[in-house]
Amino acid sequence: xxxxxxxxxxxxxxxxxxxxxxxxxxxxxxxxxxxxxxxxxxxxxxxxxxxxxxxxxxxxxxxxxxxxxxxxxxxxxxxxxxxxxxxxxxxxxxxxxxxxxxxxxxxxxxxxxxxxxxxxxxxxxxxxxxxxxxxxxxxxxxxxxxxxxxxxxxxxxxxxxxxxxxxxxxxxxxxxxxxxxxxxxxxxxxxxxxxxxxxxxxxxxxxxxxxxxxxxxxxxxxxxxxxxxxxxxxxxxxxxxxxxxxxxxxxxxxxxxxxxxxxxxxxxxxxxxxxxxxxxxxxxxxxxxxxxxxxxxxxxxxxxxxxxxxxxxxxxxxxxxxxxxxxxxxxxxxxxxxxxxxxxxxxxxxxxxxxxxxxxxxxxxxxxxxxxxxxxxxxxxxxxxxxxxxxxxxxxxxxxxxxxxxxxxxxxxxxxxxxxxxxxxxxxxxxxxxxxxxxxxxxxxxxxxxxxxxxxxxxxxxxxxxxxxxxxxxxxxxxxxxxxxxxxxxxxxxxxxxxxxxxxxxxxxxxxxxxxxxxxxxxxxxxxxxxxxxxxxxxxxxxxxxxxxxxxxxxxxxxxxxxxxxxxxxxxxxxxxxxxxxxxxxxxxxxxxxxxxxxxxxxxxxxxxxxxxxxxxxxxxxxxxxxxxxxxx
Amino acid sequence: xxxxxxxxxxxxxxxxxxxxxxxxxxxxxxxxxxxxxxxxxxxxxxxxxxxxxxxxxxxxxxxxxxxxxxxxxxxxxxxxxxxxxxxxxxxxxxxxxxxxxxxxxxxxxxxxxxxxxxxxxxxxxxxxxxxxxxxxxxxxxxxxxxxxxxxxxxxxxxxxxxxxxxxxxxxxxxxxxxxxxxxxxxxxxxxxxxxxxxxxxxxxxxxxxxxxxxxxxxxxxxxxxxxxxxxxxxxxxxxxxxxxxxxxxxxxxxxxxxxxxxxxxxxxxxxxxxxxxx
Ligand code: HEC
Ligand code: HEM
Numbered sequence: 001x002x003x004x005x006x007x008x009x010x011x012x013x014x015x016x017x018x019x020x021x022x023x024x025x026x027x028x029x030x031x032x033x034x035x036x037x038x039x040x041x042x043x044x045x046x047x048x049x050x051x052x053x054x055x056x057x058x059x060x061x062x063x064x065x066x067x068x069x070x071x072x073x074x075x076x077x078x079x080x081x082x083x084x085x086x087x088x089x090x091x092x093x094x095x096x097x098x099x100x101x102x103x104x105x106x107x108x109x110x111x112x113x114x115x116x117x118x119x120x121x122x123x124x125x126x127x128x129x130x131x132x133x134x135x136x137x138x139x140x141x142x143x144x145x146x147x148x149x150x151x152x153x154x155x156x157x158x159x160x161x162x163x164x165x166x167x168x169x170x171x172x173x174x175x176x177x178x179x180x181x182x183x184x185x186x187x188x189x190x191x192x193x194x195x196x197x198x199x200x201x202x203x204x205x206x207x208x209x210x211x212x213x214x215x216x217x218x219x220x221x222x223x224x225x226x227x228x229x230x231x232x233x234x235x236x237x238x239x240x241x242x243x244x245x246x247x248x249x250x251x252x253x254x255x256x257x258x259x260x261x262x263x264x265x266x267x268x269x270x271x272x273x274x275x276x277x278x279x280x281x282x283x284x285x286x287x288x289x290x291x292x293x294x295x296x297x298x299x300x301x302x303x304x305x306x307x308x309x310x311x312x313x314x315x316x317x318x319x320x321x322x323x324x325x326x327x328x329x330x331x332x333x334x335x336x337x338x339x340x341x342x343x344x345x346x347x348x349x350x351x352x353x354x355x356x357x358x359x360x361x362x363x364x365x366x367x368x369x370x371x372x373x374x375x376x377x378x379x380x381x382x383x384x385x386x387x388x389x390x391x392x393x394x395x396x397x398x399x400x401x402x403x404x405x406x407x408x409x410x411x412x413x414x415x416x417x418x419x420x421x422x423x424x425x426x427x428x429x430x431x432x433x434x435x436x437x438x439x440x441x442x443x444x445x446x447x448x449x450x451x452x453x454x455x456x457x458x459x460x461x462x463x464x465x466x467x468x469x470x471x472x473x474x475x476x477x478x479x480x481x482x483x484x485x486x487x488x489x490x491x492x493x494x495x496x497x498x499x500x501x502x503x504x505x506x507x508x509x510x511x512x513x514x515x516x517x518x519x520x521x522x523x524x525x526x527x528x529x530x531x532x533x534x535x536x537x538x539x540x541x542x543x544x545x546x547x548x549x550x551x552x553x554x555x556x557x558x559x560x561x562x563x564x565x566x567x568x569x570x571x572x573x574x575x576x577x578x579x580x581x582x583x584x585x586x587x588x589x590x591x592x593x594x595x596x597x598x599x600x601x602x603x604x605x606x607x608x609x610x611x612x613x614x615x616x617x618x619x620x621x622x623x624x625x626x627x628x629x630x631x632x633x
Numbered sequence: 634x635x636x637x638x639x640x641x642x643x644x645x646x647x648x649x650x651x652x653x654x655x656x657x658x659x660x661x662x663x664x665x666x667x668x669x670x671x672x673x674x675x676x677x678x679x680x681x682x683x684x685x686x687x688x689x690x691x692x693x694x695x696x697x698x699x700x701x702x703x704x705x706x707x708x709x710x711x712x713x714x715x716x717x718x719x720x721x722x723x724x725x726x727x728x729x730x731x732x733x734x735x736x737x738x739x740x741x742x743x744x745x746x747x748x749x750x751x752x753x754x755x756x757x758x759x760x761x762x763x764x765x766x767x768x769x770x771x772x773x774x775x776x777x778x779x780x781x782x783x784x785x786x787x788x789x790x791x792x793x794x795x796x797x798x799x800x801x802x803x804x805x806x807x808x809x810x811x812x813x814x815x816x817x818x819x820x821x822x823x824x825x826x827x828x829x830x831x832x833x834x835x836x837x838x839x840x841x842x843x844x845x846x847x848x849x850x851x852x853x854x855x856x857x858x859x860x861x862x863x864x865x866x867x868x869x870x871x872x873x874x875x876x877x878x879x880x881x882x883x884x885x886x887x888x889x890x891x892x893x894x895x896x897x898x899x900x901x902x903x904x905x906x907x908x909x910x911x
């Protein structure tokens with residue numbers, strides 16, 4: 001019964017080994033090619049040309065790589081939760097996602113091999129040049145890392161059943177190791193990629209040209225540790241977790257739709273909830289990280305900022321704004337449908353009259369909790385506040401006005417955290433001694449306000465979520481308002497400028513402070529809805545398996561749109577290099593050096609997303625659908 | 634179980650509210666001087682909001698499974714794909730043609746680069762070898778009496794489309810300078826004649842009266858050499874320092890010749906401030 005699946009897995013094992021060997025050979029051979037550039041001339045790929053060829057393989061490779069990187073993070077967290085709560089559903093979820101990962105692993109290796117092939121055939125000189133500069137990565141670290149990753153993934157997978165019970169800790173350790181290797185792989189390969197966007201420049205004192213510096217003086221580490229490397233690492237890492245979560249949601253949606261029994265439905269409904277939860281949880285960090293990423297580009301070269309936001313790439317960002325808005329709305333929609341099926345027994349708490357006193361005490365709860373010996377809660381609170389404060393200060397140091405949007409977060413975030421801890425604090429305070437009682441009065445008042453608000457919010461939860469939707473719509477409207485409806489500034493003529501641009505006094509709608517405020521508002525709204533949602537789950541009884549069927553389409557939509565957005569941002573990152581392969585350093589002298597239009601890009605991104613979905617759907621069916629049918633039938 | 638609402642019951646109030654909202658946004662934004670396209674966009678937002686709110690109150694979807702679910706999923710992907718392609722296509726596009734012209738002008742510098750020239754020379758040598766080969770084959774074929782369609786003979790492994798470098802030698806130096814200004818996107822941060830980017834760098838309309846050609850050259854290739862008055866301390870608003878890496882002497886020469894013609898004292902171009910001691 002399980003035979004056929006085992007066979008598939010076995011075949012993919014062999015495929016992976018084969019591909020890894022092949023890839024290693026390429027990796028080893030390619031730097032050597034550097035010495036023989038003379039005999040290398042580029043080949044032209046039929047039908048699509050070199051640029052599209054490299055675009056297709058690179059994008060597919062990154063999608064699969066992102067999945068096999070993001071999914072294990074998700075899987076290990078899930079496995080750990082299962083161990084902690086003693087809930088077998090988490091373990092099952094982790095195992096199912098790993099099964100799909102194992103199949104897609106071979107696709108990563110396969111597309112990676114093709115990627116190098118296309119690079120060597122289509123861009124031999126550039127490839128040789130890059131491989132020479134990043135020799136320790138390309139020839140040593142990267143191949144070793146993905147061989148190690150292959151081995152550890154199989155260890156992880158095949159030891160699953162053996163390492164149960166009190167040996168579970170060991171299995172988790174293997175999972176953590178797997179993730180360490182995966183994340184290192186990401187960081188390592190990001191170095192050349194980021195370098196192509198922001199090759200390291202000499203300091204002003206050295207006064208060297210970019211070319212002279214890179215070719216003669218810059219050390220390997222200088223080249224690795226370039227401007228956009230770290231922000232890219234973190235942006236991709238968090239992006240990959242989002243991606244892993246949404247794909248888990250996709251798996252759940254498929255399986256839910258094809259489930260025959262109520263039990264199965266209940267389980268996959270729950271899995272969709274968890275996938276969505278992790279996906280959105282990570283997504284909330286992306287706007288801020290994207291902003292830091294963008295700022296780093298701006299720091300590297302001040303002309304990149306306007307090029308992205310106001311000139312040639314502005315409509316790409318228009319599209320991105322639209323996509324992100326849709327993603328936020330779809331996740332709120334899922335929360336909404338989820339809330340609808342929660343039974344909350346009559347629950348009411350008086351809204352405290354001392355709202356002002358409560359709000360004034362907003363700054364004391366952290367200390368109050370220390371006093372109450374709630375060490376963990378107090379520390380957590382303070383750390384949370386410090387983190388928010390830190391990020392606000394960081395951003396404010398970039399641009400004063402832009403800090404303002406985040407300032408809102410500073411005030412509201414602690415309140416959000418407090419909602420979680422408040423009930424506990426109140427209980428504790430009530431039981432405490434009189435003096436202690438007096439000292440924690442502000443905490444109690446504050447907690448009471450929150451409890452009152454919470455009760456109110458829970459009772460009127462539908463209204464609250466509708467308000468949240470209104471804010472989300474408003475936020476996205478600001479986000480997608482462009483400074484002008486034009487593809488590039490150079491295309492604006494005297495006649496069209498007026499009829500296509502915002503009026504001068506409304507220009508601020510298109511500037512960063514407005515966008516940041518809108519984005520923060522949306523993040524915050526989702527955060528608060530989520531808190532409300534989790535509180536509702538805790539108060540009430542959730543009816544797993546009874547969710548509105550259209551929620552499954554919300555899950556599918558989230559996965560599809562998130563992946564489409566990744567493709568779009570890939571085009572943006574590559575297009576930032578303008579007519580260079582390596583920005584300002586290695587020019588692209590081919591007829592393909594222009595920026596692909598948004599229309600052309602959308603078509604190709606869609607095709608790639610659909611191909612990816614086709615393969616992922618097949619993998620899900622192979623890993624989960626087939627076994628189930630066989631076992632049940 | 635409460636009775637399910639009919640679609641009309643779900644829609645009617647929302648329809649009323651959104652009609653009023655979009656109408657007032659349309660009129661209001663028109664009054665405030667927004668161009669038509671923005672008025673349409675605002676009304677469009679409201680329409681989108683209407684759909685979202687209808688979706689929120691829509692009656693639950695009946696579960697389905699099997700081939701019906703499969704078809705529904707496929708159809709859903711189709712709709713999403715169509716939606717994104719349409720959005721990407723209907724947003725304004727730039728012209729790759731125009732961009733390519735600029736790129737051709739800007740890459741002249743690299744085509745003169747010894748390393749690049751070397752590889753081009755190498756290519757042309759190979760090309761002539763290929764040509765010899767083909768001629769030899771033609772001779773052979775002629776000898777064997779076969780017909781041959783010359784057009785279909787492909788030179789393997791070669792992209793015959795090495796881009797032409799646009800000829801700018803015929804241009805007047807100031808006209809050439811204007812092109813350089815455009816090619817290197819100075820307009821994203823500077824204004825001339827009221828046109829150009831917002832609030833980043835100073836308006837340059839009176840530059841010719843304030844600095845010498847030598848000083849301007851210095852500024853563009855070494856932005857920290859001196860600053861526009863009032864910008865010395867503004868850390869975030871700065872000139873890029875990449876121009877020596879991407880601009881040729883010929884371009885710089887022309888660009889500065891153009892900047893020197895800008896002599897409009899009516900515009901407050903900040904004057905240069907040189908570091909003390911120089
Ligand atoms: C990323 C934005 C940006 C770009 C692109 C840019 N500049 Fe600037 N430029 C500035 C800023 C900001 C200042 C003021 C600070 C300073 O003097 O360095 C400035 C100052 C100047 C000044 C001195 C102005 C004065 O009043 O003294 C000149 C001249 C100048 N730029 C020319 C150019 C030219 C020519 C280009 C195109 C090759 C260009 N800039 C591209 C931002 C930019
Ligand atoms: C099978 C294990 C592999 C893993 C785990 C892996 C992982 C990754 C990851 C995580 C990224 C960054 C993508 C992102 O997150 O956006 C990446 C990029 C890349 N990979 Fe792999 N990869 C594998 C195999 C290969 C192979 C076999 C090759 C070629 C021989 C290859 C070549 C590349 C290249 C060139 C990039 C850079 C792409 C860019 O420009 O962004 N990879 N890989």
